Amino acid sequence: MSLIFRRLARNNPRNIVTDAQILIISSRKLSLVPSLYDGDQDPAPKFFSSNVQILLKRLTRPDFNKVFRKRTNHGFSVLKTPSYKFLTNEELEEEIAKANEKADRLLQMPPVVKIQQHIEDVLSNDPALIGYDTAKYIFTDITFGVANEHRIIIERDPDGTLRSCDHDVRKRLNQAYFPLNGRKLREPLMFADIEKLNSLLDREKYEFVLDRACVQYEPDEPSYQRVTSITYQHVDSKSKYELLRSTRHFGPMTFYLTWHKSMDNLMLELIQGGAVREAVLLSALRQDIHGDVANGDVARTLAQQILPTPVQLTKPETLTEEDIQLDSKCVECIEKYITGTSSMKSQQELALQGFREYYQQLIDLSRGLKKAHGKQ
Amino acid sequence: MSLPPASGTGRYFARAAKSIRLIRQGCTNRPFFHISVTHRRRLNSQPVIEQLGSYDPMPNINNEKLVALNLERIKYWLGQGAHVTNPVAELLGLSGFFPIHPRSYMTAWRNRRTERENLAKLEEQKAKEATTAS
Amino acid sequence: MSTKILTLCNIISRPVNVLLKQNNVTPNLKTNFSTTSVSCISFFNKLPAEKLWKSVTSVSNAGAKKGRGRGTGRIRIRDLNRGQVIGVGKINMLWPGLSAPVIRGRELLKQQRLPDDQERLEKLTKIRDSMTKFRRIRLNPIERGWSGSKLPGRSLGPPDPIGEDEFTGFDTKVLQLRSLLIMKGSLGRTRNFQAMVVTGNGQGLAGFGLGRAKEAPAALRKAKNRAGQKLMHFEIYNGHTIYHDFFTAFGKTKIFVQKKNEGYGLMCHRAIKEICQAIGIKDLRAKVEGSNNLQHIVKAFFIGLLQQRTHQQLAEEKKLHLVEYKDENENFPKVVASPSEVRTKDQIQKNETLDFTQYVMKDKVILKKRKFPRFYETMPHYKVYLKKYEKYRNHEKIRLNLKTEYGEVKSFLTDKYPEKAEQEA
Numbered sequence: 001m002s003l004i005f006r007r008l009a010r011n012n013p014r015n016i017v018t019d020a021q022i023l024i025i026s027s028r029k030l031s032l033v034p035s036l037y038d039g040d041q042d043p044a045p046k047f048f049s050s051n052v053q054i055l056l057k058r059l060t061r062p063d064f065n066k067v068f069r070k071r072t073n074h075g076f077s078v079l080k081t082p083s084y085k086f087l088t089n090e091e092l093e094e095e096i097a098k099a100n101e102k103a104d105r106l107l108q109m110p111p112v113v114k115i116q117q118h119i120e121d122v123l124s125n126d127p128a129l130i131g132y133d134t135a136k137y138i139f140t141d142i143t144f145g146v147a148n149e150h151r152i153i154i155e156r157d158p159d160g161t162l163r164s165c166d167h168d169v170r171k172r173l174n175q176a177y178f179p180l181n182g183r184k185l186r187e188p189l190m191f192a193d194i195e196k197l198n199s200l201l202d203r204e205k206y207e208f209v210l211d212r213a214c215v216q217y218e219p220d221e222p223s224y225q226r227v228t229s230i231t232y233q234h235v236d237s238k239s240k241y242e243l244l245r246s247t248r249h250f251g252p253m254t255f256y257l258t259w260h261k262s263m264d265n266l267m268l269e270l271i272q273g274g275a276v277r278e279a280v281l282l283s284a285l286r287q288d289i290h291g292d293v294a295n296g297d298v299a300r301t302l303a304q305q306i307l308p309t310p311v312q313l314t315k316p317e318t319l320t321e322e323d324i325q326l327d328s329k330c331v332e333c334i335e336k337y338i339t340g341t342s343s344m345k346s347q348q349e350l351a352l353q354g355f356r357e358y359y360q361q362l363i364d365l366s367r368g369l370k371k372a373h374g375k376q
Numbered sequence: 377m378s379l380p381p382a383s384g385t386g387r388y389f390a391r392a393a394k395s396i397r398l399i400r401q402g403c404t405n406r407p408f409f410h411i412s413v414t415h416r417r418r419l420n421s422q423p424v425i426e427q428l429g430s431y432d433p434m435p436n437i438n439n440e441k442l443v444a445l446n447l448e449r450i451k452y453w454l455g456q457g458a459h460v461t462n463p464v465a466e467l468l469g470l471s472g473f474f475p476i477h478p479r480s481y482m483t484a485w486r487n488r489r490t491e492r493e494n495l496a497k498l499e500e501q502k503a504k505e506a507t508t509a510s
Numbered sequence: 511m512s513t514k515i516l517t518l519c520n521i522i523s524r525p526v527n528v529l530l531k532q533n534n535v536t537p538n539l540k541t542n543f544s545t546t547s548v549s550c551i552s553f554f555n556k557l558p559a560e561k562l563w564k565s566v567t568s569v570s571n572a573g574a575k576k577g578r579g580r581g582t583g584r585i586r587i588r589d590l591n592r593g594q595v596i597g598v599g600k601i602n603m604l605w606p607g608l609s610a611p612v613i614r615g616r617e618l619l620k621q622q623r624l625p626d627d628q629e630r631l632e633k634l635t636k637i638r639d640s641m642t643k644f645r646r647i648r649l650n651p652i653e654r655g656w657s658g659s660k661l662p663g664r665s666l667g668p669p670d671p672i673g674e675d676e677f678t679g680f681d682t683k684v685l686q687l688r689s690l691l692i693m694k695g696s697l698g699r700t701r702n703f704q705a706m707v708v709t710g711n712g713q714g715l716a717g718f719g720l721g722r723a724k725e726a727p728a729a730l731r732k733a734k735n736r737a738g739q740k741l742m743h744f745e746i747y748n749g750h751t752i753y754h755d756f757f758t759a760f761g762k763t764k765i766f767v768q769k770k771n772e773g774y775g776l777m778c779h780r781a782i783k784e785i786c787q788a789i790g791i792k793d794l795r796a797k798v799e800g801s802n803n804l805q806h807i808v809k810a811f812f813i814g815l816l817q818q819r820t821h822q823q824l825a826e827e828k829k830l831h832l833v834e835y836k837d838e839n840e841n842f843p844k845v846v847a848s849p850s851e852v853r854t855k856d857q858i859q860k861n862e863t864l865d866f867t868q869y870v871m872k873d874k875v876i877l878k879k880r881k882f883p884r885f886y887e888t889m890p891h892y893k894v895y896l897k898k899y900e901k902y903r904n905h906e907k908i909r910l911n912l913k914t915e916y917g918e919v920k921s922f923l924t925d926k927y928p929e930k931a932e933q934e935a
Contacts, residue, residue: 068842079771080837084754084866086830087843089852095833095843102840123472131491132470132484135435139471142429143448152447155440156470160484177444186915403901437922 032233034226035260038115046289047112047255054307055285056251059278060107063313066246067103109251110210116220121164129160138165140173148174171218182215191216191227201234210249232256236265258286264344267337271351274315274358276330277306283337294340299333306330318366331356386414386423393417394458396450398431399424407433411445411464413453428453431467443467563587593637602626656780661687663780666730669709669738682709682734683784685718686804687726703729706805709737710788717741718785718808744815748772750792753821755867757874758814762801765810766876770795782811789815797876821847824870829853832866 037043046052087095141152153165153173165173175185190196191213200209209231217224232253235244244250257263263282270279284303287296305326316323331352338348393416400420402408411429414422429445436442445468454460460468462479469477554562567587569579579585597609606612606619613619647659655663661684668677686706691699703726710716717740721732747753747769755768765782770793776783778796781804786794798807825832825847832847863869886892912919 064842068839070836070838079773081769081771081774082834082836084846085833085835085843086825086828086864086866086869087833088830088855088858090855092831092833092843092845099842102842106840126476128481129470129476129484131488132480133441134439136438136440137443137467137470138440139443139445139467141447142444143446154472156472162470162472173442176442 032230032237034229036115036222036225036229037112037259038222038225042114043255043259044111044113046259049288051288052255052285053109053251055281055288055303056109056254057107058307058311059254059281059285060247060250061245061275061278061311061313062103062107063246064099064103067106068099107246107248109248110214111219112252112255113220115222115225116167116218119164119166119170123154123162123164125162126160129156130158132158132160134158138169138173140177142177148178167218167221171221180215182212184216187223188212188216191223197227197230201231204238204240204243206231206235206240206243207247207249210244210247228252229256236262239265239269241266241269254282254285255289258282258289261286261290261343264342264348267342268344268348268351271334271348271355274355275312276327276334276355277309277312279334279337280330281306283333283341286341292341293337295333295336299337302329302333316362318369319362320366324363327359331359380423384412384424384426386418386425388425389415394425394453394456395461396428396453396458396464397461398463409433411467413449413458416459426453443471445471445473447473559590588638590638593634600630602630655684661726661730663784666707666734669734670731672739677709677711677738679711679713680709680715680738681712681788682707682737683788684730685781685784685808687730689726690722700724705729705733706808707733707737708785708788708808709734709741710785710790712788712790714744714746714790715741716744716785716789718812720805742812742816744789744791745818745820746790749790751794752791752815753818754824754870756814756818757871758810758817759800760806760810760813761803763803763806763810764799765807765814766797766799766871766874767811767814768795768797768876769793779807781807785811799877819870825849828869830858 136158137156139152139154139156148170151170151174153170154162155165155169156162172185175183190200190209197209210228213224213227213231217227235241235253236257241250241253244253254263254266257266263286267279267282270276270282280299280302283293284296284299287293287299293299309326319327334348334352338345338352342348394413395416396411396413397420398409399412399414400407401410409431410424410427411431412424412427414420414424418424426449428449429443431444432442434441450468450473460474462477465474466477466480468474469480567579567585573579595609597603597605602624604610604619604622604624606621610619649659653664655661657663664684666682666684668680669682671677684705684707686704688704690702690704692702694700702722702724705721705726706718707721707730708716708718717737719733719735719737719740721729721734721736723729723732745753750772751774752767752769755766758765758767767778770777772793774793774795776786776792776794778786778794779798782796782798785808786792796811819827821832826849829849829851830853831845831849834844834846835841836844858864863873909919912921
């Protein structure tokens with residue numbers, strides 16, 4: 001289906017006018033334009049609201065096999081001998097609860113916040129000090145137990161002005177006196193050199209890039225938002241969402257795409273993958289953020305029904321009646337979304353039609369099985 | 377083998393006079409100072425009571441001189457009646473923690489004066505050259 | 511020709527000219543080769559070689575009892591005529607029928623003098639001396655065993671096929687080869703060889719065998735074939751290690767075996783290492799305590815491996831879930847085996863061993879020796895060195911950083927303040 005679309009797009013790209021498609025076409029040439037959260041609206045309140053957080057976490061589709069996978073860049077160079085324990089049922093449940101907490105920690109999403117403002121804060125001005133020195137003096141308060149963002153870092157300029165330092169200087173001095181593990185004092189080449197970044201993206205090392213960006217930058221830095229936005233767009237253009245699923249970066253990516261109203265490719269991937277429930281969650285997310293979905297309230301109420309159900313890591317093989325009911329509601333909801341707000345109508349409709357056919361077969365199969373077992 | 381801790385390893389006498397001073401560390405041609413509190417009558421080579429900060433007098437690549445101050449501990453030692461030597465007082469004055477030290481004003485004024493004089497000399501020379509050339 | 515045959519049969523080992531005289535062989539010579547009887551008879555040409563050699567090598571009865579004439583410094587009888595051929599001598603002559611064929615092709619060869627071979631004498635001495643010097647057999651480093659060209663540790667290849675069943679993929683390693691002396695009523699003291707080998711395919715099948723024979727190769731062959739008939743199958747955990755730690759003993763030999771992570775390697779007795787390689791175990795640590803008898807070690811280790819229990823068996827024994835924690839997986843509790851029926855906390859007795867390691871080791875504890883500081887660490891100069899090194903501790907890192915940044919060791923101040931030599935230049 002996407003093949004048909006691509007062929008179409010290649011033949012006459014001008015006929016297709018919607019924004020998202022133009023974005024896709026342009027990004028195929030990999031001329032990605034970074035877009036920062038620098039508008040009037042602050043994304044932080046939306047991002048941190050409990051509704052959105054829950055939706056994003058659910059959309060991440062956490063698979064514990066991937067969350068607790070063997071990590072090579074984990075700080076230990078040599079593997080350790082595994083340990084074993086004999087556990088009773090209750091102890092095992094406790095351990096699993098602990099593991100869930102740990103998974104939450106591992107999947108904690110990097111915050112999405114507005115870009116930082118310059119610090120312009122003159123503390124005093126003493127023209128009598130002009131000529132004292134040609135260099136700046138930078139004073140750092142290294143009092144124990146102060147957080148990096150609250151540390152007093154001020155500078156005395158050669159013209160005698162005493163002012164608070166700007167963010168870049170603050171970051172540099174914080175790193176000099178209180179180094180963070182993994183953060184480099186000067187920008188790593190993979191971020192500074194766009195060629196190197198592009199080559200990493202072409203090799204689909206998305207998670208590596210995003211992890212390193214998290215270590216190197218603060219979330220409100222322009223460089224961070226530049227790197228992450230380029231990476232998200234790259235993932236979106238290649239439809240390689242699967243690489244970021246079960247990682248902490250999937251949430252911010254979904255938020256980014258939804259914030260810029262370009263999540264229709266993701267929606268298409270969800271429908272094609274048969275994850276209609278997640279597609280509903282995505283439309284509910286859009287409703288939460290923008291409030292412009294055709295039947296947004298329906299999607300919201302449906303999302304409340306979907307959230308208590310277990311995460312579907314694979315396509316289900318048999319269905320219960322409740323599943324069938326819920327899924328058919330979801331399909332209706334998505335249909336309305338497609339007709340109302342979607343910017344990739346034709347493909348999404350085709351995908352939904354394919355899903356319907358597949359689902360009808362599944363329903364017949366599971367009902368037939370039930371009959372054969374004699375339960376109905 | 378690690379460096380002595382910033383809490384200091386020197387012997388401490390409660391009633392002896394203390395001073396907060398710069399102690400030169402670093403090596404030949406590369407000065408670097410620790411701001412430390414120690415007994416007033418103790419040599420700079422002897423262990424200090426506590427390190428309170430550092431001062432790098434050589435400008436870095438961005439033309440900045442870096443000073444680190446543990447203000448909390450400095451306040452504590454000032455409260456204990458520690459004496460502050462002139463260079464440290466100057467740094468604290470520049471940081472806005474103390475009033476600006478008179479010597480800083482003097483240095484600034486003298487630097488400005490030499491600058492003016494140099495400029496005047498240059499102009500004189502130029503004028504001379506102009507007259508000789510014409 | 512007759513003389514040639516005689517030398518070959520090693521009947522005569524006297525100088526040729528003496529022989530010539532005795533046998534009255536008068537070759538048709540025109541040169542100045544003397545045919546007259548030797549006028550000077552000395553000690554060396556009066557006696558036959560055997561007697562001369564005996565006078566050198568013989569040891570008196572009393573001396574032999576003391577052990578003289580054995581071991582190092584022992585004189586051996588050697589053939590001093592080695593390499594010499596009848597018809598070839600100092601003067602390089604061509605003797606048709608003796609040192610060359612009479613007819614070569616269609617040509618009748620004639621007796622003639624050839625150009626002299628200058629290096630003949632050197633070659634002869636070299637051949638003669640090569641006998642006496644002890645020569646070590648040189649082996650390819652891959653073929654070497656535990657120690658040089660000694661057999662233990664060397665590979666013997668797969669056991670001989672039985673009927674049509676071939677041992678494909680198998681390899682045999684010698685663990686022990688020793689000579690045993692047995693007293694027999696009629697023969698006195700006789701020497702037997704005993705060999706212990708292990709054979710395996712590296713995929714879980716392995717066996718060991720013991721063979722005795724009069725000769726070493728026969729003993730090895732016997733042991734190898736016996737090992738091939740006594741194969742055992744061992745489960746390998748994740749294709750690299752054993753299922754759990756265990757303690758095993760045979761006689762006075764005690765072995766503590768520990769399961770290890772991937773990439774750890776085989777840290778154990780060399781015989782255990784060979785066994786593990788034959789089975790296909792890649793990571794394990796084993797500590798041998800008590801007797802170091804090799805056969806006991808091998809037997810104890812095999813017994814220990816056979817007595818291993820799978821995770822499912824362990825869980826069933828304890829009636830508890832068996833959970834695995836791996837550090838690289840953030841210690842995620844992975845249930846490797848669950849019993850059919852799980853006990854509750856009240857059903858667990860107070861004095862029961864719940865610790866997994868302790869349980870599988872049967873409450874045995876490995877002796878951990880105290881680690882002493884290295885000999886130099888207690889010396890005063892080491893402290894001095896550490897103090898001096900403090901100054902240079904980060905220099906390597908700084909150099910590396912500068913090199914990555916500027917391509918050489920220089921800083922931003924180098925351009926501002928160049929070296930004096932550069933300034934002058």
